[in-house]
Amino acid sequence: MKSIIAAGTLAFVLAAPAAQAQGSAPLLDLTLYGQLERWLGAGRLDLQNLYTRRPGDDSLDFHAAVDGRGTTFTLMQVSNAGGDSWLVGGYNPQSWSSVDGWHVTERSWQRTAFIFNYTDPRVWRQVASDDVLPSRGARQTYNVPDHGPTFGAGPDLLVNDRLDTALSWQVSYGLLEGETEGRSIIDLSSGGRLFRVDALEMYSVSVVPEPANAAMLAAGLGVLGWAGMRRRRRLRAG
Incomplete structure (x- = not known):
């Protein structure tokens, strides 16, 4: 039986090395901009920065900046103790919230969120409802005050309340080919490794009319x- 970690139990137990101060250069550049457009497939995008983590910020600062602001991209630079670094993130088609708990998407047409690894390019989209376990992909995001941006029931991608630690345990989001359930989208490891969050940014998403x-x-x-x-x-x- 595969294990599933409930996202709601993790906010106060995640501890990784202290996050470094976020650099002045934004994570979003023109190359990543184009890749996000291709992954979303909705046409030309207008991405506006809603939030950039500052020293001392926590999940309440994240929610104050992004809750109720519509669709977003989450971008984060994470690293391990060995100095390896990855740029990962996710697309949330619904507004973030600090009071909704799980955003549950029962039907396949509602399951348009995805998470990604830009460093080792891969995209994991919500598992469709025709899966052998229809409810597997239903939990899109987790929305409570003591969590940063959190995708999926694994949690597939989670940032803790101090915005300094990330965890990935892929369950609700899957690849089109190959089975990676239970692995991290960051380094494909299993067992729930923790990663330091070195930078975190949130961008609003709107489609530019042709x-x-x-x-x-x-x-x-x-x-x-x-x-x-x-x-x-x-x-x-x-």
């Missing part, structure tokens, strides 16, 4: 404005 669509929208608004003006002139004339 030029043709934008032109059609502007034309439509122009027609509506013209029709409204004619209506007002008739009323004044009458």
Whole structure:
């Protein structure tokens, strides 16, 4: 039987080496920007920084910055005691919250979140409801005040309350080919290794309208404005 760690039990027991001060350069650059666009597959994206971890921040600071702000990308730089480093993160199509608990997605069409490793490029998407265990991919994110961004029931990717430690135990999110349940998306290890969070950033996600669509929208608004003006002139004339 495969073990599942309940996310709600982890906030006060995770302890890794103290996080280093976050560097001045943002994690998001043009190359990563393009990769996120391709992974999401929704067209051109406008990504705006909502939160960058500062010294002394905790999960309450994270929630104050991002709760109720719509869809987001989480980006984090993590490392191990040997000095190896990875850039990982996740896409959350729902707003983060500190009071909702689990965001449960019962049907496959709702399961659009994904987590990723950018350093060793892989993407894990929510397991569809036609899996042998339909509920496996249902738990999208965990939303409580004493957790940072937390994806899946493994937890598949978790940041603790001090925003300095990450854990990955893949369960709710899976690869299209190959079975990796129970492994870390960070280094593919098993057993629940802890990693130091060296940088954490959150970005809002919006789709940039294509030029043709934008032109059609502007034309439509122009027609509506013209029709409204004619209506007002008739009323004044009458």
